[in-house]
Amino acid sequence: MGRIVGIDLGTTNAVVAVLEAGRPLVVANAEGSRTTPSVVGYTKDSELLVGQLARRQLVLNPRNTFANLKRFVGRVWDELEDSSLAVPYTVRANAEGNVRIPCPVTEREYAPEELVASIIRKLVDDAATYLGEPVDAAVVTVPAYFNDSQRQATRDAGRLAGINVERILNEPTAAALAYGFDRTSARRVLVFDLGGGTFDVSLMRIANGVFDVKATSGDTQLGGNDFDQRIVDWLAEAFKRENSIDLRRDRQALQRLTEAAEKAKQELSGVQSTPLSLPFIATGPDGPLHIETTLDRSTFEGLCPDLLDRLMTPVQSALRDSGWSAEDVDDVVLVGGSTRMPMVQQLLRTLIPRDPCQSVNPDEVVAVGAAIQAGILTGELRDLMLNDVTPLSLGLETVGGLMKVLIPRNSPIPVRQSDVFSTSQANQASVDIHVWQGERQLAADNKSLGRFRLSGIPPAPRGVPQVQVAFDIDANGLLQVSATDRTTGRKQSVNIQGGSNLNEEEIKALLAEAEAKADEDRRRRASIDRRNSALTLVAQAERRLRDAALELGPYGAERQQRAVEMAMRDVQDLLEQNDLQELELGVASLQEALFGLNRRLSSERRTDASPLQGIRNTLGSLKDELFSDEDWDDDPWESPSRLSDSRPNMRRRDMNSWDDDFYR
Numbered sequence: 001m002g003r004i005v006g007i008d009l010g011t012t013n014a015v016v017a018v019l020e021a022g023r024p025l026v027v028a029n030a031e032g033s034r035t036t037p038s039v040v041g042y043t044k045d046s047e048l049l050v051g052q053l054a055r056r057q058l059v060l061n062p063r064n065t066f067a068n069l070k071r072f073v074g075r076v077w078d079e080l081e082d083s084s085l086a087v088p089y090t091v092r093a094n095a096e097g098n099v100r101i102p103c104p105v106t107e108r109e110y111a112p113e114e115l116v117a118s119i120i121r122k123l124v125d126d127a128a129t130y131l132g133e134p135v136d137a138a139v140v141t142v143p144a145y146f147n148d149s150q151r152q153a154t155r156d157a158g159r160l161a162g163i164n165v166e167r168i169l170n171e172p173t174a175a176a177l178a179y180g181f182d183r184t185s186a187r188r189v190l191v192f193d194l195g196g197g198t199f200d201v202s203l204m205r206i207a208n209g210v211f212d213v214k215a216t217s218g219d220t221q222l223g224g225n226d227f228d229q230r231i232v233d234w235l236a237e238a239f240k241r242e243n244s245i246d247l248r249r250d251r252q253a254l255q256r257l258t259e260a261a262e263k264a265k266q267e268l269s270g271v272q273s274t275p276l277s278l279p280f281i282a283t284g285p286d287g288p289l290h291i292e293t294t295l296d297r298s299t300f301e302g303l304c305p306d307l308l309d310r311l312m313t314p315v316q317s318a319l320r321d322s323g324w325s326a327e328d329v330d331d332v333v334l335v336g337g338s339t340r341m342p343m344v345q346q347l348l349r350t351l352i353p354r355d356p357c358q359s360v361n362p363d364e365v366v367a368v369g370a371a372i373q374a375g376i377l378t379g380e381l382r383d384l385m386l387n388d389v390t391p392l393s394l395g396l397e398t399v400g401g402l403m404k405v406l407i408p409r410n411s412p413i414p415v416r417q418s419d420v421f422s423t424s425q426a427n428q429a430s431v432d433i434h435v436w437q438g439e440r441q442l443a444a445d446n447k448s449l450g451r452f453r454l455s456g457i458p459p460a461p462r463g464v465p466q467v468q469v470a471f472d473i474d475a476n477g478l479l480q481v482s483a484t485d486r487t488t489g490r491k492q493s494v495n496i497q498g499g500s501n502l503n504e505e506e507i508k509a510l511l512a513e514a515e516a517k518a519d520e521d522r523r524r525r526a527s528i529d530r531r532n533s534a535l536t537l538v539a540q541a542e543r544r545l546r547d548a549a550l551e552l553g554p555y556g557a558e559r560q561q562r563a564v565e566m567a568m569r570d571v572q573d574l575l576e577q578n579d580l581q582e583l584e585l586g587v588a589s590l591q592e593a594l595f596g597l598n599r600r601l602s603s604e605r606r607t608d609a610s611p612l613q614g615i616r617n618t619l620g621s622l623k624d625e626l627f628s629d630e631d632w633d634d635d636p637w638e639s640p641s642r643l644s645d646s647r648p649n650m651r652r653r654d655m656n657s658w659d660d661d662f663y664r
């Protein structure tokens with residue numbers, strides 16, 4: 001098995017980690033950061049941006065920049081709360097009721113999974129660059145509380161990114177893996193993960209490398225964003241009262257408000273009060289309008305009591321399901337940026353009388369756990385065992401619309417469970433199997449995962465045919481359902497497909513498109529690269545010819561000089577004709593010619609220790625002065641005699657002072 005990386009695909013930030021010599025390690029992205037904003041955008045030229053670059057254009061290009069995508073992954077339009085839809089880009093339902101995100105500049109509609117795939121692609125590319133080898137598989141984490149559709153959709157995103165998702169791992173479980181990796185003593189651990197858009201709680205027992213998840217709970221629609229939103233509303237309402245303008249209706253203003261709100265929220269984790277300044281946020285009848293105010297921590301906390309309440313319920317229900325009391329918990333592990341809020345930590349202390357453990361990095365611990373899981377899968381890490389659970393009950397709809405649970409929540413996975421059902425009418429020839437996930441008694445109040453029909457049941461009085469329905473949950477938490485008519489042996493089985501997933505044809509079409517586009521992109525990039533390196537080489541050749549003329553005189557190394565000149569002209573011509581095939585050959589001969597000239601130059605210098613050399617060196621530095629407008633660069637052929645110390649330093653200093661005076 002090849003390399004598998006671990007990916008924490010957060011609502012706000014994504015992180016990728018790898019295993020190096022048995023130790024997990026977070027990989028910095030191409031921009032040098034260890035976390036990558038989960039933002040995807042298109043520039044006005046339809047160029048795809050991912051991460052920090054996309055995040056940077058959130059305010060200026062709000063319709064074509066997509067953040068918080070995870071809230072839409074694997075969900076159908078009807079399930080979305082209004083708060084999820086309060087994003088500056090457009091979100092709509094397609095004819096099937098699936099979520100689609102139109103992008104004006106590319107004039108295309110995307111499924112959320114498709115955009116998320118670009119984030120995965122970037123992380124994988126960054127990891128491959130770091131490792132120096134291709135990466136084609138990953139362990140991807142999801143909130144423990146993700147339902148089957150959301151998990152399927154995450155896996156689809158991986159497929160669209162061109163990688164194999166070897167395992168879907170629950171985020172809190174990943175955090176516990178990272179936390180318990182080096183510990184031997186038996187501990188009961190509560191993982192409390194509050195990120196940007198989701199909230200997860202898991203209780204587990206860790207002993208000697210065995211990780212037993214006892215219970216899990218959470219809220220996939222609660223996170224730091226909701227706290228930001230409270231500040232946005234607070235600002236916008238005040239502004240509306242004063243100016244009768246609702247800033248939330250202006251995309252750009254909304255984005256600026258959101259950014260300012262998030263910044264203020266983060267600052268309030270450290271200080272008691274913070275200024276909020278948003279100049280030129282709108283235009284009124286008398287000219288531009290501004291926001292200048294301060295927010296203090298107690299006011300902020302007063303805006304969020306119901307959000308805090310929503311944090312309590314899952315902790316209590318996980319405790320109940322595990323059969324543990326609050327005092328049984330040995331360690332509290334905080335995960336996710338939003339656990340830095342003092343009110344959140346305070347609330348948690350009222351539930352579990354323990355100081356949270358400070359030894360893990362809340363931003364990186366999930367990705368680290370994913371890399372450890374990858375190591376378990378490849379066999380690189382032994383003596384570690386993970387026993388996870390399914391977060392939500394799974395069942396069938398029976399007569400009267402009732403939910404008949406086959407696999408209760410918090411059952412250890414993988415698991416297989418079956419039950420026998422019958423017909424409700426005489427001579428019923430088929431039965432509808434409708435699969436649901438959730439805790440409510442009425443099936444319709446839960447999440448529908450899909451339905452299928454088992455037909456060809458021979459005529460019989462009601463209640464006589466026996467249909468065996470089996471549920472299989474694999475280690476990813478993904479469900480497969482099969483139904484067998486016991487009399488005929490007729491069997492039907494399906495991978496449950498959630499409503500908002502792309503269907504198989506759509507995925508295949510997208511993959512084909514991506515492949516075609518990747519080829520085109522690669523070709524385009526290759527041709528640009530080739531032209532650029534040819535241009536660089538020509539510039540190098542020109543410099544080298546000048547060097548040779550100065551050091552050896554115009555005819556000092558005539559053969560080599562002529563060869564370089566000719567090869568250089570060839571390359572220049574080919575560049576003009578844009579003949580890339582020939583260009584490659586031309587570049588090779590120019591390189592060869594330059595090599596000859598360089599060798600000649602350096603042998604001249606080595607053998608020639610005569611007094612003339614001194615004059616030549618003087619000439620060399622004189623020439624440096626003469627050509628002081630030429631670019632200096634990291635020319636590999638740079639000869640020691642040309643590296644006069646003073647010139648580049650002087651110029652660098654000059655440039656800096658110029659910058660200082662006019663540009664800072």
Ligand code: ADP
Binds near residue numbers: 010
């Ligand atoms: P996710 O897992 O959803 O990507 P993260 O764990 O990266 O999320 O957390 C992101 C959230 O944490 C954001 O809402 C961000 O505003 C919030 N956050 C980060 N630092 C702080 C802080 N110092 N105080 C409060 N919230 C913070």
Ligand code: MG
Binds near residue numbers: 010336
């Ligand atoms: Mg997270």
